Amino acid sequence: MEVNAEARRILAVSISKLYASRSQRGGLRLHRSLLVSLVMKSARDIYHSSAAAMEKAAAAAEASLVSTEEAMEAMDTAEQQQQQAPENQPSEDKENQSPNQQRPSRKRPGKVSAVPDFLPEKRARLEPGEERHEAPVSPNSCRGTLTETLSALPLNRVVIAAF
Amino acid sequence: MAGVASGNDFQWCFSQVKGAIDEDVAEADIISTVEFNYSGELLATGDKGGRVVIFQHEQESKNRPHLRGEYNVYSTFQSHEPEFDYLKSLEIEEKINKIRWLQQQNAAHFLLSTNDKTIKLWKISERDKRAEGYNLKDEDGRLRDPFRITSLRVPVLMPMDLMVEASPRRIFANAHTYHINSISVNSDHETYLSADDLRINLWHLEITDRSFNIVDIKPANMEELTEVITAAECHPHQCNVFVYSSSKGTIRLCDMRAGALCDRHSKFFEEPEDPSSRSFFSEIISSISDVKFSHSGRYMMTRDYLSVKVWDLNMENRPVETYQVHEYLRSKLCSLYENDCIFDKFECCWNGSDSAIMTGSYNNFFRMFDRNTRRDITLEASRESSKPRATLKPRKVSTGGKRKKDEISVDSLDFNKKILHTAWHPKDNVIAVAATNNLYIFQDKIN
Numbered sequence: 001m002e003v004n005a006e007a008r009r010i011l012a013v014s015i016s017k018l019y020a021s022r023s024q025r026g027g028l029r030l031h032r033s034l035l036v037s038l039v040m041k042s043a044r045d046i047y048h049s050s051a052a053a054m055e056k057a058a059a060a061a062e063a064s065l066v067s068t069e070e071a072m073e074a075m076d077t078a079e080q081q082q083q084q085a086p087e088n089q090p091s092e093d094k095e096n097q098s099p100n101q102q103r104p105s106r107k108r109p110g111k112v113s114a115v116p117d118f119l120p121e122k123r124a125r126l127e128p129g130e131e132r133h134e135a136p137v138s139p140n141s142c143r144g145t146l147t148e149t150l151s152a153l154p155l156n157r158v159v160i161a162a163f
Numbered sequence: 164m165a166g167v168a169s170g171n172d173f174q175w176c177f178s179q180v181k182g183a184i185d186e187d188v189a190e191a192d193i194i195s196t197v198e199f200n201y202s203g204e205l206l207a208t209g210d211k212g213g214r215v216v217i218f219q220h221e222q223e224s225k226n227r228p229h230l231r232g233e234y235n236v237y238s239t240f241q242s243h244e245p246e247f248d249y250l251k252s253l254e255i256e257e258k259i260n261k262i263r264w265l266q267q268q269n270a271a272h273f274l275l276s277t278n279d280k281t282i283k284l285w286k287i288s289e290r291d292k293r294a295e296g297y298n299l300k301d302e303d304g305r306l307r308d309p310f311r312i313t314s315l316r317v318p319v320l321m322p323m324d325l326m327v328e329a330s331p332r333r334i335f336a337n338a339h340t341y342h343i344n345s346i347s348v349n350s351d352h353e354t355y356l357s358a359d360d361l362r363i364n365l366w367h368l369e370i371t372d373r374s375f376n377i378v379d380i381k382p383a384n385m386e387e388l389t390e391v392i393t394a395a396e397c398h399p400h401q402c403n404v405f406v407y408s409s410s411k412g413t414i415r416l417c418d419m420r421a422g423a424l425c426d427r428h429s430k431f432f433e434e435p436e437d438p439s440s441r442s443f444f445s446e447i448i449s450s451i452s453d454v455k456f457s458h459s460g461r462y463m464m465t466r467d468y469l470s471v472k473v474w475d476l477n478m479e480n481r482p483v484e485t486y487q488v489h490e491y492l493r494s495k496l497c498s499l500y501e502n503d504c505i506f507d508k509f510e511c512c513w514n515g516s517d518s519a520i521m522t523g524s525y526n527n528f529f530r531m532f533d534r535n536t537r538r539d540i541t542l543e544a545s546r547e548s549s550k551p552r553a554t555l556k557p558r559k560v561s562t563g564g565k566r567k568k569d570e571i572s573v574d575s576l577d578f579n580k581k582i583l584h585t586a587w588h589p590k591d592n593v594i595a596v597a598a599t600n601n602l603y604i605f606q607d608k609i610n
Contacts, residue, residue: 046443
């Protein structure tokens with residue numbers, strides 16, 4: 001968890017550095033931007049791998065929850081759906097991600113299409129747990145939103161945009 | 164002079180400090196490069212404001228023979244001005260990135276100075292005589308009519324106060340898309356190379372309208388970019404050989420005889436990474452900020468964020484010597500990333516006999532390593548220890564829990580006081596250390 005939090009913090013710091021470097025006198029420094037993007041990539045990889053570990057832990061917790069509450073019929077159907085969702089999540093990831101991922105983004109490179117949720121956001125946010133997607137997602141992980149956000153951030157594009 | 168004695172057998176004494184004492188440092192006054200010429204007689208500095216200041220070594224005075232001569236201002240000129248690239252809407256900084264002297268071939272001195280985009284060749288010449296006795300003009304300065312001039316008078320050269328003139332003789336522009344980080348004069352005295360993030364160009368000193376591109380590491384798709392060129396230097400004796408370092412911690416040695424384009428290296432120097440020290444910032448701290456050949460041409464030295472490495476050109480798989488500059492910073496990399504210090508580009512230099520090396524650190528500390536005895540010393544460039552001929556006291560950073568007297572703890576280091584640029588006299592034990600806007604000159608105490 002600590003690694004996770006540190007990775008998020010480094011990601012936030014890196015993004016703000018990249019933004020700040022655009023207004024720097026003398027123009028974007030390629031070397032520095034490359035180094036910052038490499039740090040972001042490391043942090044993102046670590047963030048993903050620790051989030052995947054969390055996913056597995058969540059799946060294990062779900063499985064045990066299902067077995068103990070199997071007797072309660074009112075919850076039965078919902079639990080089964082929730083049990084399936086985390087298992088399917090990795091393979092259906094692509095489907096659950098923003099449809100923008102399927103086709104090339106028509107936005108100009110360099111513009112971040114989604115603001116990561118660890119930076120202050122000005123527009124209205126959904127409460128954690130709410131989902132834009134119709135497919136049910138485990139309430140334990142709001143990772144779905146974050147994953148799509150981080151993956152939607154093409155690091156090299158952000159760096160190279162000015163050149 | 165810089166013979167067998169080790170770096171620690173020296174007794175470094177304060178000699179001079181140049182620059183304002185003001186607490187508020189103007190950004191334009193920050194020194195960005197320091198370079199002795201081949202004889203050591205001249206010392207040039209460049210600053211962020213685009214100015215070059217040249218100091219000249221005055222001969223020892225007969226009255227005070229125990230003092231080596233001092234360096235006094237010889238010439239000051241504005242080398243580069245801020246420019247604007249209208250096509251890209253970018254301002255081009257006037258900061259002088261590097262100065263390199265040419266070998267002296269006549270009475271005048273020549274140096275190359277560069278900012279991010281343009282290299283200039285400057286001629287620095289002395290004028291101490293003036294021709295007098297012309298009879299071609301009236302007293303009020305108007306030209307006389309030729310028929311009124313009845314005698315032929317040859318002007319006589321009369322002494323005048325010494326005037327040092329700096330004039331730009333060549334301007335090498337428009338050859339670099341990216342920011343120039345290095346220039347290096349070749350040993351053939353005719354060519355020099357300039358390197359930016361992705362390309363290296365070879366110039367002829369007489370020709371400004373074209374240059375040869377000899378290295379190009381720009382990928383076809385910029386999104387595949389993984390490394391950039393960080394420094395480049397010509398071999399001191401073999402005019403066909405040069406090296407360039409990368410942001411991945413590798414050095415490539417190229418031979419221009421192999422082909423017009425030196426994209427394929429002749430030698431590839433890389434030390435395998437220690438997997439136990441891997442962190443978020445491994446790539447940043449392995450990026451090489453400076454590469455320098457030894458005077459002998461047998462070795463080269465590289466500086467990365469935490470260490471200095473000496474490489475034998477005959478061995479590519481690991482350096483022959485590694486010196487830790489400030490290993491205590493390894494646990495602070497996250498904070499150094501946040502405050503941008505991790506991107507600082509420290510330079511390094513050899514002494515005249517290649518027996519010692521020097522590089523800078525934070526808190527105005529600089530470090531010297533003796534290659535023979537393997538001893539190292541940390542010294543500080545500060546106003547407090549700037550009494551004439553005062554011997555510099557070795558400094559120590561305490562890394563353990565208990566801080567001894569006179570030691571300074573890592574958390575007390577001032578990371579705004581960084582020594583990025585140092586230079587060692589090519590023959591004598593005189594060093595120039597740039598601390599922000601001040602230039603310190605230290606000398607070995609004459610025994």
